[in-house]
Amino acid sequence: MNRPELSPEDLDRVIGMAWEDRTPFDAIEMQFGLKENDVRILMRRHLKPGSFRRWRARVKGRVTKHAARRTFDTGRFKSDNQRRG
Numbered sequence: 001m002n003r004p005e006l007s008p009e010d011l012d013r014v015i016g017m018a019w020e021d022r023t024p025f026d027a028i029e030m031q032f033g034l035k036e037n038d039v040r041i042l043m044r045r046h047l048k049p050g051s052f053r054r055w056r057a058r059v060k061g062r063v064t065k066h067a068a069r070r071t072f073d074t075g076r077f078k079s080d081n082q083r084r085g
Helices: 008-019 025-032 036-046 049-059
Strands: none
Touching (some): 008 036, 025 036
């Protein structure tokens, strides 16, 4: 798979977005071209093992991390830091 190269700033942003409860993986894919599995690989590579396990336990099956499973679609907050696209 051809994953995009991320700058240190983009890497920090992806990790932050992955930790955020209400940021779906679709938003990360739209902004950075990383699918959910790519984010999982990135998190495994850049987090300490215990932090990665906590993150996986936190997001596994979380409805808000999967846009297709969300029950709301209006009133979504979008940070000014997010790329337009």
